[in-house]
Amino acid sequence: MKRPVAAVVATGRSAPDTVMTNHDFASIGIETSHEWIFERSGIVERRVAKKGETTASMGAAAGRIAMERAGVQPGEVDVIVLSTATADRLLPSTAVDIQAKLGATRAAAFDISAACSGWLYSMTTAEGLIMSGVAETALVIGSEKMSAIVDWTDRSTCVLFGDGAGACVLKRSKTGKGILSAFMRSDGKLAELLYRPDGGATTPFSAEVLEKKSHLVRMAGREVFKHAVRSMSEAADRALDGAKLTGSDIDLLIPHQANVRIIEATAKHSGISMDKVFVNVDRYGNTSSASIPIALDEAIEQGRVKEGSTVMLVAFGAGFTWASMIIRF
Numbered sequence: 095m096k097r098p099v100a101a102v103v104a105t106g107r108s109a110p111d112t113v114m115t116n117h118d119f120a121s122i123g124i125e126t127s128h129e130w131i132f133e134r135s136g137i138v139e140r141r142v143a144k145k146g147e148t149t150a151s152m153g154a155a156a157g158r159i160a161m162e163r164a165g166v167q168p169g170e171v172d173v174i175v176l177s178t179a180t181a182d183r184l185l186p187s188t189a190v191d192i193q194a195k196l197g198a199t200r201a202a203a204f205d206i207s208a209a210c211s212g213w214l215y216s217m218t219t220a221e222g223l224i225m226s227g228v229a230e231t232a233l234v235i236g237s238e239k240m241s242a243i244v245d246w247t248d249r250s251t252c253v254l255f256g257d258g259a260g261a262c263v264l265k266r267s268k269t270g271k272g273i274l275s276a277f278m279r280s281d282g283k284l285a286e287l288l289y290r291p292d293g294g295a296t297t298p299f300s301a302e303v304l305e306k307k308s309h310l311v312r313m314a315g316r317e318v319f320k321h322a323v324r325s326m327s328e329a330a331d332r333a334l335d336g337a338k339l340t341g342s343d344i345d346l347l348i349p350h351q352a353n354v355r356i357i358e359a360t361a362k363h364s365g366i367s368m369d370k371v372f373v374n375v376d377r378y379g380n381t382s383s384a385s386i387p388i389a390l391d392e393a394i395e396q397g398r399v400k401e402g403s404t405v406m407l408v409a410f411g412a413g414f415t416w417a418s419m420i421i422r423f
C-alpha cells in the first residue's frame with residue numbers, strides 16, 4: 095500500500111431547493127409512472143435548478159461549505175479542479191467562474207470532462223498536483239445542471255437525471271490518512287452510446303440542431319447498463335488491488351448514483367453487503383459527476399464515514415469512462 099499523499103479535510107454539497115418527484119412528470123406531459131421509474135432505477139425524486147441557478151453557483155456554494163469546514167481561506171487554495179459535463183459556457187471554463195465567486199485569487203482553475211466519472215478523475219488529478227509539489231491545497235468540485243442538457247420530451251432519459259454539486263478540500267497528508275489507491279480508464283470507441291451529438295465545434299449550434307434536439311443527451315440505456323456493471327466491477331477490483339485490500343476491509347462503498355440495480359451489482363461483485371453501501375439515488379437521481387461528492391458529504395454528515403473509515407468510491411460514465419478510489423479517513 096502506498097503512503098497517502100493527499101487527504102480529504104472537509105466536504106460540502108449544494109442542491110437546488112426545487113424537488114421534482116416521479117409523479118410530477120405527468121404535469122409536463124411525460125407518459126411515465128412512479129412505478130416504472132422506481133423499479134428500473136430506484137429514483138423517487140430529483141432536484142431541478144431554477145432560473146439563475148447555474149453549474150457555477152451550485153459548485154461555488156458546495157466549495158464554500160467545504161472550505162469553511164476545513165478552515166481554509168479562499169486565498170489559501172492553490173487549485174480548483176471542477177468536473178462537469180454541463181459547463182455554463184463553452185469558453186472559458188466554469189472553474190474560473192467558481193474561482194471568481196469564491197475570491198480564490200491565488201488559485202489555478204480548470205474543468206475536467208469525464209462525465210459521471212469526472213469527480214474521481216478530478217480527485218486523481220488534484221492528488222497528482224499535490225504529489226508533484228505544484229499544489230498544497232486543492233478544492234475539488236463536481237457540479238452538474240443536468241436539467242439543462244436532457245431532452246424533456248424523451249421519457250427514457252429525462253426521468254433519470256438531477257442537478258446538484260459536491261466538493262471537498264484535498265490537502266497534503268501529514269497524518270498517514272488519505273488516498274490509498276486510484277484507478278481511471280476510458281474507452282472512446284463506445285462514445286456514441288451516451289452523448290450529445292451536435293452543438294460542439296464539429297456541428298455548431300444551428301436552427302437545424304435545435305429542431306432535431308441533437309444538442310441534448312442521447313443514451314442507449316440497455317447498452318450503458320451492461321457496460322456500467324462490468325466496468326464498475328473492474329474499477330472496484332483495481333482500487334482494492336492497488337490498496338492491497340479486499341471487499342471485507344471496506345467500511346463503506348460509495349458508488350456513482352445512477353441506478354440502484356447497477357449499485358447492487360457492483361457491491362455484490364466486491365462481496366460488500368448492501369448495509370455497507372451508501373445510496374441516495376432515490377432523492378437526487380443521477381447528478382453525473384456531482385453524485386459521489388454529494389453522497390460522500392451526506393455519508394459524513396450521517397456518521398457513516400468516521401475517523402479511521404476506509405471508503406471505496408466507484409464511478410462509470412459517458413466516454414465511456416470509469417474510475418475508482420480508496421480513501422482512509
Ligand code: ACO
Pocket residue numbers: 125126127130131134135209210249250251253288313315316317318319322352353356380382410411412
Ligand atoms: N416510463 C415508462 N416507460 C418507459 C420509460 C419511462 N420513463 N422510458 C422508456 N420506457 C419504455 C420503453 O419505451 C420500452 O418500451 P417498449 O418495450 O414498448 O419499447 C420499455 O420502457 C423498456 O425500455 P428499456 O430501455 O428496454 O428499459 P430498461 O429495462 O433497459 O431500463 C433504463 C431503462 C432505466 C434506462 C436502464 O437501461 C438503465 O438504467 N440504463 C443505465 C442508464 C444509466 O445509468 N445511465 C447513466 C450511467 S452513465 C452516467 O451516469 C452518465
